[in-house]
Structures are given as C-alpha cells and as structure tokens.
Amino acid sequence: MQKEEFTTYHPITNIIFFLGAIILGMFLMHPVYVVISMVMSLAYLFTIKGKKAFKELAYMGILFVLMSVINPIFNRMGVTVLFRYLGRPFTLEALIYGIALGGMLVSILCWFACYNAVMTSDKFIYIFGKMIPSVSLILSMILRLIPNFIKKTKQISQARQCIGMAGNASENKMEKLRNGATVLSTMTSWALEGGIITADSMRARGYGSGKKTNFAIYYFEKRNIILICVMGLLLAGTIFTAVMGGAHAAFIPNIEMTWFGDINMFGGAIAYAFFLFLPTFLNLKEKIKWRVLRSRI
Amino acid sequence: MARIEIKNLSFSYPTSDGRFALKDVSLTIEEGQYVTLCGRSGSGKSTLLNQLKTVLTPNGNKEGGVYLDGVLLEDVDLRTQSSTIGYVMQNPDSQIVTDKVWHELAFGLENLGYDQRTIRTRVAEMASYFGIQTWFHRDVNELSGGQKQLLNLAAIMAMQPSVLILDEPTSQLDPIAASDFLNTVKKINLELGTTIIITEHRLEDIFHASDMVVVMEKGKVIACDEPKKVGAYLKEQNSDMFAAMPTPVKVYYGVADKAKRDLGEVPLTVREGRSWLTSIFEGKKAEINTLPINPYKENETDMPAISLKDVWFRYERDLPDILKGTTFNVEKGSIFAFVGGNGTGKSTTLKTICNMLKPYRGTVMIDGRKISSYKKGELFDHNLAMLPQDPKSLFVKQTVREDLEEMLGPKESKRLEMLEEKNGFENVPLDERIAEVAKLCDIEYLLLSHPYDISGGEQQRVALAKVLLTNPKILLLDEPTKGIDNFFKLQFAAILKKLKASGVTILMVSHDVEFCAKYADTVGMFFDGGMITANVPSKFFAENSFYTTSANRMSRHIFKDAITDEDLIQLCLANFKLMRKKIHEQEQ
Numbered sequence: 001m002q003k004e005e006f007t008t009y010h011p012i013t014n015i016i017f018f019l020g021a022i023i024l025g026m027f028l029m030h031p032v033y034v035v036i037s038m039v040m041s042l043a044y045l046f047t048i049k050g051k052k053a054f055k056e057l058a059y060m061g062i063l064f065v066l067m068s069v070i071n072p073i074f075n076r077m078g079v080t081v082l083f084r085y086l087g088r089p090f091t092l093e094a095l096i097y098g099i100a101l102g103g104m105l106v107s108i109l110c111w112f113a114c115y116n117a118v119m120t121s122d123k124f125i126y127i128f129g130k131m132i133p134s135v136s137l138i139l140s141m142i143l144r145l146i147p148n149f150i151k152k153t154k155q156i157s158q159a160r161q162c163i164g165m166a167g168n169a170s171e172n173k174m175e176k177l178r179n180g181a182t183v184l185s186t187m188t189s190w191a192l193e194g195g196i197i198t199a200d201s202m203r204a205r206g207y208g209s210g211k212k213t214n215f216a217i218y219y220f221e222k223r224n225i226i227l228i229c230v231m232g233l234l235l236a237g238t239i240f241t242a243v244m245g246g247a248h249a250a251f252i253p254n255i256e257m258t259w260f261g262d263i264n265m266f267g268g269a270i271a272y273a274f275f276l277f278l279p280t281f282l283n284l285k286e287k288i289k290w291r292v293l294r295s296r297i
Numbered sequence: 298m299a300r301i302e303i304k305n306l307s308f309s310y311p312t313s314d315g316r317f318a319l320k321d322v323s324l325t326i327e328e329g330q331y332v333t334l335c336g337r338s339g340s341g342k343s344t345l346l347n348q349l350k351t352v353l354t355p356n357g358n359k360e361g362g363v364y365l366d367g368v369l370l371e372d373v374d375l376r377t378q379s380s381t382i383g384y385v386m387q388n389p390d391s392q393i394v395t396d397k398v399w400h401e402l403a404f405g406l407e408n409l410g411y412d413q414r415t416i417r418t419r420v421a422e423m424a425s426y427f428g429i430q431t432w433f434h435r436d437v438n439e440l441s442g443g444q445k446q447l448l449n450l451a452a453i454m455a456m457q458p459s460v461l462i463l464d465e466p467t468s469q470l471d472p473i474a475a476s477d478f479l480n481t482v483k484k485i486n487l488e489l490g491t492t493i494i495i496t497e498h499r500l501e502d503i504f505h506a507s508d509m510v511v512v513m514e515k516g517k518v519i520a521c522d523e524p525k526k527v528g529a530y531l532k533e534q535n536s537d538m539f540a541a542m543p544t545p546v547k548v549y550y551g552v553a554d555k556a557k558r559d560l561g562e563v564p565l566t567v568r569e570g571r572s573w574l575t576s577i578f579e580g581k582k583a584e585i586n587t588l589p590i591n592p593y594k595e596n597e598t599d600m601p602a603i604s605l606k607d608v609w610f611r612y613e614r615d616l617p618d619i620l621k622g623t624t625f626n627v628e629k630g631s632i633f634a635f636v637g638g639n640g641t642g643k644s645t646t647l648k649t650i651c652n653m654l655k656p657y658r659g660t661v662m663i664d665g666r667k668i669s670s671y672k673k674g675e676l677f678d679h680n681l682a683m684l685p686q687d688p689k690s691l692f693v694k695q696t697v698r699e700d701l702e703e704m705l706g707p708k709e710s711k712r713l714e715m716l717e718e719k720n721g722f723e724n725v726p727l728d729e730r731i732a733e734v735a736k737l738c739d740i741e742y743l744l745l746s747h748p749y750d751i752s753g754g755e756q757q758r759v760a761l762a763k764v765l766l767t768n769p770k771i772l773l774l775d776e777p778t779k780g781i782d783n784f785f786k787l788q789f790a791a792i793l794k795k796l797k798a799s800g801v802t803i804l805m806v807s808h809d810v811e812f813c814a815k816y817a818d819t820v821g822m823f824f825d826g827g828m829i830t831a832n833v834p835s836k837f838f839a840e841n842s843f844y845t846t847s848a849n850r851m852s853r854h855i856f857k858d859a860i861t862d863e864d865l866i867q868l869c870l871a872n873f874k875l876m877r878k879k880i881h882e883q884e885q
Contacts, residue, residue, distance in 0.1 A: 122397050137395070144396035147438045152690075159690035162651050162773075163764050164677030165704070186693045193749055194391040201392035203352040205405035205456065206379030215403040215416040 040276035041110035071098030241268030336513035383458035443474025468780035545570035608659035621826035637823030682769035688760030754785025774805035
C-alpha cells in the first residue's frame with residue numbers, strides 16, 4: 001500500500017466519508033452522478049493501491065459489462081427498440097439503465113475496497129466501541145482468535161497426516177469426513193483450554209474488578225474538525241439539491257432526467273464531485289507538498 | 298516488613314482424596330528480592346504461585362494464609378491485587394487477549410479504569426522501555442513467540458506491579474529468546490526494584506542471579522537459601538533435583554565427589570567456572586585434554602535412511618528461498634540432530650522430508666527411494682512418522698488409552714490380518730502392543746488420565762507412544778525437549794536410546810544444545826537454508842565458540858573437546874590421577 005493521507009485522520013472522520021460516499025452512491029442513479037462516483041472512487045483506489053488496483057479493475061470491468069448487457073436482456077421495457085432477439089425487444093432505455101446500474105455497482109465496490117484499506121479492524125472496533133463498549137472487546141478478541149484457530153487446525157491436521165492417520169491413498173469420503181470431524185473436535189477442546197487460560201489472564205489483569213475505560217490511540221486534532229465541516233457542507237449541498245430534484249433520473253419507459261441547465265443538478269454534481277474528491281485531494285496535496293519540500297533542499 | 302509472607306500454607310484439590318498439593322509451606326519474601334522456585338513437574342510450584350493471586354486460586358481445601366504487606370491476601374481488594382501483583386503465565390499465546398499490540402498493552406489499565414491520558418503515557422513508557430515501539434501497531438498474530446512473551450511482560454508491567462510472578466515464562470521459547478526474556482526480567486528487578494518470583498526449568502540463566510532459591514518436592518519446601526548453599530544441600534541430600542543445577546555447579550560437585558582435595562568456592566556461571574578451572578590447574582598442565590572419540594565417517598553407508606540432495610524450496614515464486622541447496626545424509630539407525638537459529642529452514646526441512654512441502658529443485662530420498670515415488674499415505678505407513686512440536690496436536694480422545702487405541706483402528710487390524718496370512722506368523726494382540734509401548738515410554742500410570750490433565754513432559758511421552766504405534770523405521774522429532782524439565786529429558790533420552798538400539802533412525806531438530814551434545818550421534822548446523830557442517834558432537838561443539846554447551850565454553854581454554862558435564866568431570870579426574878601418579882613417582 002502506498003502512503004495514504006486520509007488513513008491518518010480520526011476513525012470518525014473516515015467513517016463519515018465512507019458512509020456518505022456509499023449511501024449517496026447507492027441512491028443517486030443519475031448517470032452524471034454515477035460517472036462522478038465511478039471516476040472518484042477509481043482515482044482514490046489508484047492513490048491507495050497504485051498499480052495493484054489494475055488487478056481489481058479487471059474483475060470490475062467484467063462485472064460492469066455483464067450488468068449492462070444482462071439488464072436489457074431480461075428487461076423488455078423501454079420505447080426505443082434497438083434490435084430484436086428471439087422475438088424479444090432489446091431497448092436503448094434498458095441498456096442505459098443497465099449501464100447506470102453497472103456503474104453504480106462498480107463504484108460501490110471500489111468504495112468498499114478503499115474502505116477495507118483505510119478502516120482497519122482496530123478503527124472499526126473503535127467506532128463500534130463508541131456505540132456499544134462491551135462488544136468492542138469481544139470483537140477484538142474474536143479478531144485475534146480466528147487466525148489463531150485456522151493456524152491450529154492446520155497444525156493438527158498436518159500432525160495427523162505425519163503419523164499416517166489422515167490423507168491415505170485408500171481413504172474414502174466417509175473416512176475423510178470422519179477425519180475432519182476429529183480435527184474439529186480436537187480443535188474445540190484445544191480452544192476451550194486456551195479460553196480458560198485467557199480468562200485467567202484477563203482476571204489476573206483486573207478484568208471485572210470495577211469500572212472499565214476504553215483506550216484508543218487516535219487523536220482528534222483540528223484538521224479533523226476542518227475536514228468534517230467541509231464534508232458536512234458538501235454533503236448538505238448534495239443532499240439538498242437532490243431533494244430539490246437535481247438528481248432526478250428515470251430510465252423506463254422513457255429516459256427522463258435533469259441536465260446541466262438545471263441549477264440544482266449543476267450545483268449538486270459539483271458538490272458531490274468535490275465531496276468524493278476529498279481523500280484523493282489530500283493524497284495529491286501531500287505528494288506535491290513533499291515534492292516541493294524536497295526540491296527546496 | 299516482608300512483602301509477601303506465606304504462613305503454614307497447606308492446600309489440597311477437592312478430587313485428590315486428601316493428598317496435599319502443598320503441605321505446610323512457609324516462606325518470607327522481602328521487598329525487591331529475586332526468588333527462584335524450582336522443583337520437578339508436579340512438585341507444587343505452580344500451585345504455590347496460584348495461591349499468590351486470589352483470582353487464580355483454584356477451589357480446594359486451604360489452611361494457613363498468604364499475607365501481602367501484612368494483610369491477608371483474601372482481604373486485599375481485587376483492584377489492588379490486580380495492580381500490585383503481576384502474573385506472567387507459561388503459554389505466550391493464550392494469555393494475550395486482544396488483537397493489537399497497543400491494545401494489549403492498554404488492556405490492564407483499561408480494566409483498572411484509568412483515563413485516556415494516563416493510559417497513553419504508561420503505554421508509551423512501557424513500549425519504550427521494552428523496545429516495542431517498532432511493532433507497536435502490529436497484529437499480535439504476526440509476532441514471534443519471544444515477542445509475544447515480551448508483550449505479556451510489558452502489558453503486566455504497565456500496571457506498575459511491585460511483585461512480579463512468572464510461571465515458567467520461557468518454556469515455549471527458543472534459547473536466545475528465552476535468555477533475552479530472562480535478562481529483561483533481571484533488568485526490571487535491578488532497575489525498578491520489583492520483587493520477582495519465578496519458576497524455571499532452565500536454571501542456567503537465572504540461578505546465579507537469584508537472591509533466594511526455593512526447592513520444592515511433593516508440595517513441601519525442602520530447601521530455601523541462597524544459590525550456593527542450595528547446590529551444596531541438594532548434593533548432600535543426593536536429591537534428583539541436582540540434575541537441574543547449572544553445569545558449573547554439577548561439574549564442581551562431580552569433581553569434588555571423587556577428588557579428595559580443596560577445590561575452592563562453587564562456581565555458578567560459565568565465567569566463574571572458567572576461573573575455577575584455571576585455579577585448580579594453576580601451575581600444572583592438564584596433560585590429558587581430549588577424550589577418545591569415534592571419528593565422523595561421512596557418507597560411508599551406501600543407503601542412508603534419509604538423503605537430501607541440493608534441495609531448494611520457497612513458498613511462492615516471489616518469496617525468498619527458504620532452502621538453498623540443502624544436502625545431507627542421515628545414516629540408518631543413528632540419532633542425527635540439527636541445531637540452528639529461528640527461520641533458518643529447519644522446520645521447512647522436516648516438512649520436506651514428510652512430503653508436506655515439495656521442493657522445486659533437488660531430490661529427497663527416503664530409504665533409498667525418491668519421495669515422489671511413494672504413494673499418498675504410503676510414506677507414513679510403518680515407515681516415517683513425525684512427533685510434532687506441540688504434543689497436544691496429536692490428542693483427540695478422552696483418555697490416553699483411547700488415544701493410543703485410535704492408532705490401532707480397524708484399518709490396522711485389517712493390515713495385520715493380511716500380514717498374518719502372508720507371513721504365516723501370529724501377530725501380537727492390540728492390547729499387548731499398547732502395553733508394550735506404554736512400558737517403553739513409561740506412561741502405564743497415565744493410561745486412564747485425560748491427555749490434557751498431565752504435565753508437559755508426560756504429554757510428550759504419550760505423544761511419542763502414539764507415534765511409535767505406527768512402528769516407524771524413521772522418526773522425526775521437532776523440538777522434542779521444549780518445555781520439558783531435566784528429569785523428563787533424561788527419561789526421554791533413555792527412550793530414544795532404546796529405539797536406536799532397535800534400529801530406528803532418529804532425526805531431530807532442536808535448540809537444546811546440551812541435549813544434542815549428550816545424545817546425538819551426529820550434529821549438524823543449519824544456517825541460511827542449508828546444512829553448513831555436520832560432525833560428531835564432540836568435534837562439532839569443540840569447533841564452535843558461541844553455539845556450544847556451557848561445559849565446553851567453561852573448559853575450552855584447558856580441554857580440547859569436553860562438551861558435556863560428564864566429559865568435563867571425567868577429564869578433570871583423569872588429570873588429577875595423573876598428577877598424583879607423577880608426584881608419587883617423584884617421591885619414590
């Protein structure tokens with residue numbers, strides 16, 4: 001992963017952005033808005049992952065094409081018939097609707113990919129812990145145990161293979177199943193034993209001895225407040241104009257949508273674009289800043 | 298006033314029919330003392346430590362009491378107990394609670410209800426003191442065993458306890474990580490004045506550093522004194538705890554036993570041992586400086602049991618090579634040990650021999666046959682077997698007996714029948730086979746216990762018994778002495794010797810230099826993905842100056858190749874005899 005500026009912001013700032021981007025992305029079906037969301041999410045993904053983003057893009061490209069083509073195949077509504085297949089109409093409206101759907105899906109997936117890179121498990125736990133404190137510790141413990149269990153399961157089945165108790169050539173399906181069950185039950189008793197030790201370790205360190213606080217390593221500095229204010233303004237702008245009908249788009253049976261002449265549509269699109277551009281902007285700004293700093297040396 | 302005072306403490310578990318786990322224990326531990334608690338497994342060490350923290354005390358009948366600063370421990374509230382008495386357990390993995398290093402450090406402080414600022418400062422302090430800052434943001438799953446245990450220690454120290462209890466903290470660590478850890482504990486004791494109570498198998502690293510050594514046997518304290526006196530006492534009593542003493546102490550008393558002369562003060566460390574040896578040979582030359590040994594014969598057998606030739610392996614195309622042209626042969630019917638640091642490819646080599654991992658270049662031959670020519674499962678069919686590092690990974694049943702029977706399931710019976718028809722001889726019934734292997738591994742008294750209820754050394758032997766039921770010709774051992782105390786090591790070695798005598802080839806990977814020196818026929822050094830050298834132990838260790846036994850480090854300036862304490866004692870005595878003879882001749 002490349003150096004990412006937005007990650008260094010407070011988890012609350014991060015989550016506001018992603019909630020905004022993903023929820024708006026799902027509701028705003030207007031093609032212009034979809035294009036904005038797609039472009040911005042891809043741009044952000046590139047600043048986070050660099051060349052590795054191409055790999056994910058390939059899958060998304062396939063998904064995009066599938067969505068665009070499949071929708072008109074099943075959706076026969078629409079007035080402009082492009083051609084007929086098996087006697088069924090293939091309409092322009094359904095095609096455009098499919099393209100918009102595909103675009104929306106791809107952009108949401110991109111935002112989730114960015115979310116995964118930025119919102120690490122500890123940030124997620126922090127946000128969750130703010131809402132339900134007791135759950136946050138459980139989540140943290142689960143996140144620690146899962147990889148542990150996977151490792152141990154592997155260890156047990158390998159140990160059994162090395163004494164010839166599993167993986168024999170003559171083994172049939174039933175035996176394989178039975179072996180799997182044995183490994184699982186061994187795993188369980190092992191995990192229970194470990195659980196007792198963990199419980200002891202928790203009590204030995206004063207768990208349950210009184211009121212507990214939640215510690216977090218995040219700082220909520222001024223730049224977070226500024227960024228949240230800016231995000232708030234842009235979000236409000238986008239939502240307001242959308243409510244005013246700026247993002248209105250209907251595809252079926254007729255394509256009917258607001259266009260750039262409408263001030264609500266124009267302003268909303270700009271606010272939306274700026275909002276989604278924020279993290280990418282932070283990254284670019286930082287890159288330029290360092291380049292300038294270096295050139296001064 | 299004494300920090301911790303244990304007065305006439307007796308304790309028995311409810312299921313033990315009145316057998317005492319602790320009997321009439323009285324101890325006084327002063328502020329800032331470093332106390333080492335030793336004794337065989339099951340002597341009551343851990344039971345005693347658990348009594349020092351009420352949340353860890355199991356149910357049972359208890360008499361007498363433990364006093365913290367003059368107050369009965371039960372009357373000290375939980376919060377004070379949690380913060381003043383820190384407790385580090387044996388298993389580095391299970392005692393970690395959260396998924397991030399920083400969160401783990403803060404966990405205890407969260408429980409004590411400190412505010413953000415205090416926690417932040419304390420965590421920062423601890424991370425700096427223990428050198429954790431470079432992996433502060435990491436997932437705990439990415440850490441090595443040594444790092445995990447250090448994290449556990451740091452997380453406890455963040456609560457600023459004045460008493461630190463450690464229950465065999467290094468038994469799961471390799472020697473280098475273990476001595477790092479113990480040095481940190483010593484540093485805490487010296488720099489912060491924290492009272493330390495520690496139990497350990499590896500006395501070598503902590504014996505000399507302790508202010509007081511407490512020896513326990515069958516729930517009783519049999520000795521409690523400063524280290525030098527404890528050594529003398531154990532020798533006098535001819536206690537089997539003496540086997541756990543550091544090498545210099547063992548050598549000193551071994552020599553003192555036979556040689557009737559003044560030997561000066563008992564040495565506790567290698568450094569003291571060196572000057573002690575110098576002093577007893579002062580002005581005289583040690584004329585006999587080597588023992589007769591069998592020279593190492595390389596590649597003399599035409600068909601080695603295991604043979605690796607130019608084996609290269611890496612996990613993925615883009616990852617670095619783990620094995621880089623590994624080449625070595627293991628002679629049939631011998632014990633071959635290889636030593637080396639972590640991450641040098643030792644475990645990978647074992648997995649390659651087990652056909653778990655496939656090298657991308659080079660050949661592995663088992664019993665003269667290419668490993669790829671073995672059918673799936675055929676390799677482990679009465680041919681090769683591996684004892685895993687953690688014996689628990691082999692236990693799947695409720696009792697030891699059932700676990701052993703699992704190995705002789707229906708498939709095994711069918712195979713035996715077939716053999717019977719083919720060869721026409723009568724087979725040993727299954728019960729007898731279990732009895733036989735149980736006798737060999739000395740686990741007859743454990744057959745009805747649950748495999749999780751027995752000690753580490755016993756688990757190791759049960760696991761070995763289970764492995765042996767496959768009748769292996771080649772036995773692979775991965776760190777067989779990890780977490781086992783010295784008596785069990787002796788027992789384990791005796792079993793290995795018996796197996797060797799019956800023609801089994803044994804290949805083991807170990808960090809335990811002393812064990813390899815004593816019992817292996819050949820020792821190899823693994824480094825950077827390959828076997829660098831291999832030789833008979835005495836030659837191998839005599840050539841090394843760091844990676845060698847303490848007996849060798851202690852005596853290398855006088856003797857050429859004394860590598861075990863027995864060698865050293867033998868050489869000292871032989872020289873004494875020679876000197877006496879000379880003096881005698883001169884007199885005549």
